[in-house]
Amino acid sequence: MKQPAPKTVDLASLFSADDILCDAPQGDRDALLGAMLRRLGENHGLTGLAAIHDAVNERAAAGATVIGHGIAIPHARLERLARPYIAVATSRRGVLFDETPARLVFLMLVPKNQPALYLQVLRSLSRLLQDEEAAEGVAAMGSPGEIMRFFERGGLVLPDYVCAADIMADPPVVLKDNDSLKTAIDLFVRLQLSEIPVTDGEDDMVGVVSADALLRVCLPDHLLWMRDLSSIIHFEPFASVLRNEETTWLAEIISGEFASVEADDPAISVAAELTRRRAATCYVLGGRKLIGVITLPRFLDKVMRE
Numbered sequence: 001m002k003q004p005a006p007k008t009v010d011l012a013s014l015f016s017a018d019d020i021l022c023d024a025p026q027g028d029r030d031a032l033l034g035a036m037l038r039r040l041g042e043n044h045g046l047t048g049l050a051a052i053h054d055a056v057n058e059r060a061a062a063g064a065t066v067i068g069h070g071i072a073i074p075h076a077r078l079e080r081l082a083r084p085y086i087a088v089a090t091s092r093r094g095v096l097f098d099e100t101p102a103r104l105v106f107l108m109l110v111p112k113n114q115p116a117l118y119l120q121v122l123r124s125l126s127r128l129l130q131d132e133e134a135a136e137g138v139a140a141m142g143s144p145g146e147i148m149r150f151f152e153r154g155g156l157v158l159p160d161y162v163c164a165a166d167i168m169a170d171p172p173v174v175l176k177d178n179d180s181l182k183t184a185i186d187l188f189v190r191l192q193l194s195e196i197p198v199t200d201g202e203d204d205m206v207g208v209v210s211a212d213a214l215l216r217v218c219l220p221d222h223l224l225w226m227r228d229l230s231s232i233i234h235f236e237p238f239a240s241v242l243r244n245e246e247t248t249w250l251a252e253i254i255s256g257e258f259a260s261v262e263a264d265d266p267a268i269s270v271a272a273e274l275t276r277r278r279a280a281t282c283y284v285l286g287g288r289k290l291i292g293v294i295t296l297p298r299f300l301d302k303v304m305r306e
Contacts, residue, residue: 011156011199012148012178014086018043019145021089030057033074033253034094036107038089052076052109060275063306064295065097067122070135072102077305081111086121090139090147116267119166120158125292127156130251164270165263167302168284168292174199177206181217181248197290198254199295204288207254217253263292267303270294 019039026032033056037049046052055076061252066072074097087107106125110117120170128134141147173187175198178180187196188211195210259279261269265285274296284292 009158010152011121012151012154014084014121015088016043017144017148019085019087020071021087022141022144022147023139024064024089024095025090027091027095027272028096029097032089032091032105033107034055035168035303036089036105040085040087040107040109046085046109046111049275052078056107060097061306063301066100067125068103068129069132070094070103070139071106071125072097073106073118073122073125073131075106075108075110077110077112077115077118079112081109084111084114084117085109086229088147090141092139102135102241103139107204117158117163118306119162119267119302123162123166124158152225162303163264163265164261164267164282164284164294165292166195167270167299168263168294169195169298171290171293174290175209175250176200177249177251177254179250180216181253184247184250185214188214197258197283198250198292199290203290205260205283205285205290208254208283209250209254210256213255217248217288229283240265258283262286267299270299270305 010206021032021039024035026035030053033053034049036055037046037056039052041049055078056074059076060074065074074093087096087109090103091105092105095105096102097105106121108121131137136238138147141150146290156288162175171190173196175184175187175196177200178288179198184196187193193211195208197205198207198209200206233267257277259273259277259282261273261282261284263284263288273279273282280296282294283290285293
């Protein structure tokens with residue numbers, strides 16, 4: 001039996017002109033959030049606004065609120081909500097969020113049991129974020145009705161699902177397969193990493209090098225099986241490796257086994273890949289090119305907390 005196509009949800013369907021503060025006079029972040037919450041309370045009967053305000057501030061303290069080009073999305077996940085609520089505010093002079101002036105603010109309150117919704121809204125705004133002057137243009141509009149019509153015409157549609165690209169981060173560091181063991185050791189020590197991706201001369205990902213692999217270079221299996229290690233208590237195997245670290249190439253020790261997904265794969269595929277491989281990091285690929293990483297802590301934060 002053919003499954004019905006998922007229902008398309010427009011971003012503009014989640015709020016109305018009554019939920020918009022046009023050129024809000026509040027210049028302070030907390031004052032603006034308070035005014036936006038009062039608007040939602042008046043329009044939708046929300047209560048406990050002080051506790052909701054605290055929850056929004058708590059979430060903001062855990063991560064950036066400004067997503068770029070003058071757009072801020074303060075938000076909170078709440079137990080008692082039956083559906084999402086969004087208030088919108090504009091400010092021509094800008095209100096400071098994360099020490100950055102925001103001219104277009106979306107306050108999102110989402111049910112705690114809808115973990116994908118915030119990320120879906122972020123992705124729907126990606127088209128708006130491509131225009132560096134979009135927030136300033138919306139802030140210049142003269143009425144809530146005009147702003148509402150802008151979003152209704154904009155065709156900003158929530159995606160059907162959250163994909164890997166929505167939750168990935170840039171790789172903190174990448175090694176080349178012709179880098180030396182010394183380069184890898186220096187990075188492991190300086191950045192306190194347990195694993196680093198490795199690419200080739202074409203920037204294709206070819207594997208990973210791990211701290212465990214480095215230890216196995218120093219302590220091969222035949223040494224691990226020795227019952228009496230007294231003969232090497234002065235780290236002789238490590239000394240031998242250090243003498244050759246600048247002429248030992250990563251191509252000799254990289255592993256071609258690693259967790260990976262494509263950028264447009266559903267985020268649930270990331271969880272499956274991490275679990276299947278018992279990995280702590282999943283690499284996001286575009287073809288064979290490395291375009292992002294998703295660590296287990298980042299996945300848990302994005303899906304279960306953000």
